[in-house]
Amino acid sequence: MTDSAGSGDAAAGPVVEFHDVTVAYSGRPVLWNVDLVITGPAVFGIVGPNGAGKSTLLKAALGLVPLAGGSIRFDGAPLAAVRHLVGYVPQRETVDWGFPVSVMDVVLMGTYGRVGWFRRPGHREREWSAECLRRVGLADLAGRQIGRLSGGQQQRVFLARALAQRARIYLLDEPMAGVDAGSQEMIFGVLDGLRAEGRLIIVVHHDLRSAASWFDGVALIDMRLVAAGPTASVLTPKNLRRTYAGQPTVLEELSRAVATGGRTP
Amino acid sequence: MTSGWPVIDPLHAWNIATAMVVAAGCGLVGSLLVVRRMSLLGDAISHAVLPGIVLAVIAGGRPGGGLVMLGAVAAAVLTAWLTAGLTAGAGVAEDAGTGVAFTTLFALGVVLVSAFASRVDLDASCVLYGELELAAFDTVSVAGWEVPRGFMIGGLVLVGVVVAMAVTWKEQVFAAFDPAAARAAGVPVAMLSLGLLAATAVTTVAGFGVAGAVLVVALLVVPAATAELLVDRLHRLAILAAVIGMLAAAIGYLAAWRLNTSAAGMIAVVLGGGYVLAVLVAPGDGLLARVCSASALRWRVAREDRLASMWREAEGTAGGGSAGPLAWLATRALTIEGAVERSAGRWRLTAAGRSRAETIVRSHRLWEAWLGRNVELPLDHLHPPAEWVEHHIGRGVRERLAAEVGEQAGDPHGRAIPPESARHRAGDG
Numbered sequence: 001m002t003d004s005a006g007s008g009d010a011a012a013g014p015v016v017e018f019h020d021v022t023v024a025y026s027g028r029p030v031l032w033n034v035d036l037v038i039t040g041p042a043v044f045g046i047v048g049p050n051g052a053g054k055s056t057l058l059k060a061a062l063g064l065v066p067l068a069g070g071s072i073r074f075d076g077a078p079l080a081a082v083r084h085l086v087g088y089v090p091q092r093e094t095v096d097w098g099f100p101v102s103v104m105d106v107v108l109m110g111t112y113g114r115v116g117w118f119r120r121p122g123h124r125e126r127e128w129s130a131e132c133l134r135r136v137g138l139a140d141l142a143g144r145q146i147g148r149l150s151g152g153q154q155q156r157v158f159l160a161r162a163l164a165q166r167a168r169i170y171l172l173d174e175p176m177a178g179v180d181a182g183s184q185e186m187i188f189g190v191l192d193g194l195r196a197e198g199r200l201i202i203v204v205h206h207d208l209r210s211a212a213s214w215f216d217g218v219a220l221i222d223m224r225l226v227a228a229g230p231t232a233s234v235l236t237p238k239n240l241r242r243t244y245a246g247q248p249t250v251l252e253e254l255s256r257a258v259a260t261g262g263r264t265p
Numbered sequence: 266m267t268s269g270w271p272v273i274d275p276l277h278a279w280n281i282a283t284a285m286v287v288a289a290g291c292g293l294v295g296s297l298l299v300v301r302r303m304s305l306l307g308d309a310i311s312h313a314v315l316p317g318i319v320l321a322v323i324a325g326g327r328p329g330g331g332l333v334m335l336g337a338v339a340a341a342v343l344t345a346w347l348t349a350g351l352t353a354g355a356g357v358a359e360d361a362g363t364g365v366a367f368t369t370l371f372a373l374g375v376v377l378v379s380a381f382a383s384r385v386d387l388d389a390s391c392v393l394y395g396e397l398e399l400a401a402f403d404t405v406s407v408a409g410w411e412v413p414r415g416f417m418i419g420g421l422v423l424v425g426v427v428v429a430m431a432v433t434w435k436e437q438v439f440a441a442f443d444p445a446a447a448r449a450a451g452v453p454v455a456m457l458s459l460g461l462l463a464a465t466a467v468t469t470v471a472g473f474g475v476a477g478a479v480l481v482v483a484l485l486v487v488p489a490a491t492a493e494l495l496v497d498r499l500h501r502l503a504i505l506a507a508v509i510g511m512l513a514a515a516i517g518y519l520a521a522w523r524l525n526t527s528a529a530g531m532i533a534v535v536l537g538g539g540y541v542l543a544v545l546v547a548p549g550d551g552l553l554a555r556v557c558s559a560s561a562l563r564w565r566v567a568r569e570d571r572l573a574s575m576w577r578e579a580e581g582t583a584g585g586g587s588a589g590p591l592a593w594l595a596t597r598a599l600t601i602e603g604a605v606e607r608s609a610g611r612w613r614l615t616a617a618g619r620s621r622a623e624t625i626v627r628s629h630r631l632w633e634a635w636l637g638r639n640v641e642l643p644l645d646h647l648h649p650p651a652e653w654v655e656h657h658i659g660r661g662v663r664e665r666l667a668a669e670v671g672e673q674a675g676d677p678h679g680r681a682i683p684p685e686s687a688r689h690r691a692g693d694g
Contacts, residue, residue, distance in 0.1 A: 026353070062448075063448070064445055083450065088445070090445045101499060102497075102498065105438070109435075109438075112439060120435065145498075
């Protein structure tokens, strides 16, 4: 089996399309009508304030939360058809790092999709996983229990697991949260390498300053898409003011109304 | 019953074997429950299956038969479904939702057992407390052999659990560790959870005969919780949990037999004792390990302090030796190590001792110099932190400190910083 990033459409870059996507948590909309096309190869940032729905957008793309409306396509296909081409790096705090597995065990999880049911990862998968660990600078720690790593190292293990998947499109949720400067540098270096290989990397990110220097393109989100495009043209004072308004928007009020069925609380 | 210690008659042997196969199955399933932080759900399910079992028996099922297992699984799924419904739908806190769902179902089971006691072949006390002592008397014929029913059921459940876990192992681990990423990768996390739920229900039913509804959760949770303290890989944890369960079953049964008390109760007590033992002796984080490493540190500090104080005495910057039994012991130990010798009625450092002492004083003064330069502290505040930190500064840190403060500078009190000793420089790689 060859690297599937190269299969078929070598000419066309990877594409993620959000068509009029609305997402609601138990009846309360948190994202309204996001219409966004992201084309690779690129490192693309999704930026916005807390509670803006950035992570929700990723989860919706991965089918982890249901869509209330709209559709999402990867290279023109629904997720179910191209699942193994889409890699996901969840927020670090979502898992229990005391869990009894080694660094290598976690990276190998990235290969499970290709290994399939009823089979165990073999020599080839182990070699490849070790190579992925080398790329994130953790080759020496393969046998270590994951709880004995620093925050930055844990995040790099997650990145290595995504690398092991050989995906074409990567979705990373806050990979820089609680990560030391050295690890940040290394992670962005790895993402640059993935872009150079023709892949599309979408990163949910909270830090505006580093966003300007790391991302080719940016989408500003605050319950709806405020602006999207090349980083320099999007991160304007006007757009930032609209994103970080800091006061309840009409959308929040409307979401509350939808959640309570029109009754005023 | 209690005659002869070494001789175990076949009836007791069968009872022990029954307890062991059941405990092994429970230990395996429990290991997944424990690492998923679902121990309480295990408790809930072990109680909530009761009405399912009673209804299945009323409908004509045999205890431990297929219909009863089906009833138990249905009740377990109902518990999980009710809990999730109460939590998500009605906004109840999860622990409260679980508490309400399983106690209600368990109570319903108790009511059903009592109400239909005359009509069903199900003894309330047997279900609640287990009757391991009698397991060997209820036999079925397998290929001409009379095998206890409980052993048959436990054995079949164990085989089923082992096969199911072996076949879905890597997916189970992925789903347990990182359910979101597993779902994104296409692993049917919900199906696996349902499977674990069903396995919990079935092992629980097999466990009723051994430990009863009240104590079966001990078989389910305690071996895995104990194993979790001792190993840090899930496959080892699962196997160790099964072994711990089997050992506790055998030891508990024999102890109960000797003391003429409840086997189920004694097995659970042995499990609890094993857990406490593991807390004490667990590697790394165990109490014993922590006490040992703290003592080792104290002992090293005492000897290093003794060396440094003798070095300063020779330098003329500090007078008098340290008193106290620990300092006395440290001096004796240093003599044996060849760092200190006694000549002309006085303790003196040997060449090796001097080299060791210089390393400590060097660490101390480098740290004082660094603190004095980087942190605004009065001069008399520099010594106490350095007195503590000097024992934790390795060669790498010393080199960085020396590079930052400079060798020639001396410490803030105006004393020279001894050079890196030859012994350490020779170790340069």
